[in-house]
Amino acid sequence: MALPTKDTDRFTAAMPRLQAIAYRLLGSASDAEDAVQDTFLRWQAADTDRVEVPEAWLTKVLTHVCLNQLGSARVRRETYVGQWLPEPLLAGDPMLGPADTAEQRESVSYAVLVLLERLSPNERAVYVLREAFGHTHREIAEILGITEAAGQQLLHRARKHLADSRSRAAIDEAAARRIVEEFLTAAANGRIEPLVRLLTEDAVAVGDGGGKVPARTKAFEGALAVATFMRGLFKPGKSKRALVGGSPDIHTTTVNGAPAFVAVLDGRVIGVVCPEITADGIAALRSQANPDKLERATRRWAATDHGDPLFTVF
Template identity: 50%
Template sequence: MTTSLADDFETHRPRLFGLAYRMLGSAADAEDTVQDAYLRFSGADHAAVERPGAWLAKVVTNLCLNRLASARARREQYAGPWLPEPVITSDGTLGPLESAEQRDAVSLALLVLLERLTPTERAVYVLREAFAYGHREIAGVLELSEANCRQLYRRAVQRVAAPEVRFKAAPEQQAGLVESFLTAAREGDLAGLESLFSAEVTWWSDGGGKVSAARRPIEGREKVLRFLAGLLGRHASGDVDFAVAEVNGHAALVARADDRLLSVVTFEFHEGVCTEVRAVVNPDKLEFAGRQLARV
């Protein structure tokens, strides 16, 4: 590939990564997909590629559809709950997140909901919601009829419909609540932690069988507090550094030891209390975010 064509590809790389990540929920797979697209672009007849951005988006979308087909079978064998890979977003990795809608569109909560969709429904939803593609453009990418794409989009929106508690806290409020959680956790203040949780809070842990983690969701405030008390006891020596970072568009808790990322914990808040906690501790899923934090 000539220098100019390589440079042309690099201008599209961030957008392509954002598309692949939203499609796959995996930063590692998104990187691999973008690299595959690069190889295809380098071998293409460039005289026939009138709009490189559109051509590459189509290639990446179809590569993601292939990956999703095999990923579903792997996830059925996954040890414990499956959560998406977290991404630090304060560095613009997933593009500008200037509105609540943009932040919500990359949240772990929404990415979990996208797992309800078929691969094609997910492609239609992501292209429409995250990249503002028209139905005619989507039809061209997926080689489907425009009417079919509209139907797939309506179905996807209905299937992604979430409980009314979703995405309610403003960014500043959420950051303050995560800071309060961190302060209470550092001080071993279980009463303070109790005040932050709703009675029906659920804690999800994704260890993937690689590290110790709850294999089932922990439901209810009392059980979550007992679980947290055990975690705090194991980290009482102070060898773990906790901090607040922007992850997938929202304030989250990151834990590191010896410059190694141990966990990323995201929260959903509604009316000042936490209703959902998602903790990613699978080391394979923390590699991308760990590299991001190492560059800070």
């Protein structure tokens, strides 16, 4: 049964916000799209004339759809091949949602999306709804079916988990971009020492290939190990060209609101590396190479002017 035009328009107006909430909750653009579609089907089946505040109704339904997905996702990730990392989104992607406040920008940063995986589903929901979308404690309690006190406790725990895991201070975007370019230049030139200096002593490097692209299942730990790995990654070789099907271009860009770099081959994004840059240096390098998680990035790349590559590898 087709929805009346007014109800379709209501959902269409709410959809960008719903997608942004779902992406933060799930860490996957494709799963977020599924959650929003499921919400639309429930909206289509509802007695919409009895819904007093459509946005509140849709937010509540979407949140519960996402919570159910998070439960099943945890089971799927137990059998996931290698490390599981979130799906990166390039600058300008509407699914990134609002970025007017520091809290909104932080909530969608790649480093925080990784940390959100450590929270319980309810902690994650409370954090996202409060920090990124400004819901009151009363609204969150209504959405989740809990007391306001319980919601405040969940938010306190979520903030503490994130604060404990992000003890280093961040730096401004311009400085971070300079560090990324300096790091890439050193890696391309085969200079280990500058790479080590740009990393924190306890730096880590981890990649997600999803079992479809070779990726180490265990993280590289320590500045020297990470620097050696990154230098080897950019070292020319016929076997590497054969593996990826050519010589990819390396571009610096913005991913999830922060400086990052991408590998592009024949217009297709084949890798995204998101550095976590702090006042002490680069604390982490997280690489997404699973092609299933780069389809949206490739579409976004094709729709934007990205300029000349920093260099071509292999």
